[in-house]
Amino acid sequence: MSQPQIGIIMGSKSDLDVMQDAADVLKELGVPYEITVVSAHRTPDRMFKYAKEAHGRGIKVIIAGAGGAAHLPGMVASLTHLPVIGVPVKSSNSIDGWDSILSILQMPNGIPVATVALNAAKNAGLLAAQIIATANENITQNLIAYKESLAQKVEESAREMQSGI
Template sequence: MAVKKVAVIMGSDSDFPTVSAAIKRLKALEIPVEVHVMSAHRTPHAAAEFAQNAVQNGFGVIIAAAGKAAHLGGVLAAHTTLPVIGIPIKSSTLDGLDALLATVQMPSGIPVATVAIDGADNAAILAAQMLALSDETLAAKLLEMKQQMADGVAKKDAAIQEKVAEL
């Protein structure tokens, strides 16, 4: 069974510094990723066509990053049955709250799972968790990642306990 790809679509190339965290995480998990710039408003036909063909092109999840009006996730979700994860991008306007509300407030029947403003890393992890439902190897990688996080917290707690004992 071929590993499903994740599409990372950003509304503007200015979103790349934020989105790069998702790309790095997906690559670290050995998930094939394809990255494109498409605009819900400037290239709506290209965005719709991409979403309509995403399943047959081997994608399992689409991540959509957009700021301000942030309609990209909704446009993509309207044209596919794949899960779409929205990353609201912080911009100079309203510190990303506008993008958060535009991404999360979707009409019934067109869901867009939404992470925090600039939450690219969590978007990648959520995409991986979705793919891991049918990929035991990926599920094992995610379990290892969670164990590493837990080990890191335990080390920090031990260090704090030593500092507390010195008081």
């Protein structure tokens, strides 16, 4: 892949099972990305450096996944002008994921974080691709084809069910 345009970060390697979905859909759509662990609590200096240097490396959107207190998306958003998409992750110490969801949703005015559903990293990848597609016709066409394939799957399912009735 060429120069990464999307940064996928997560608070812990244990979040990779969820966050891999973002990487997979970006790869499918032909969007170059990077993926790494950046903990707001355990490596705050790494988080500061990542957020402050992302734009200079060509990153256009950051997807940040975190469980529990889930401070990573908001803290990164406070340090960069880039759009940040938060993925609440249901972690082992989570309160059914609600703690993560509410931590990411309840950002103060002036520090927006787009938030997807619990464990919905695929949607975060799609949203990031849609943002990039506003200035990239190839990615636009890939997204159109992707959405058409979703519609085709529904039509196929409907035909299968109707023929079985």
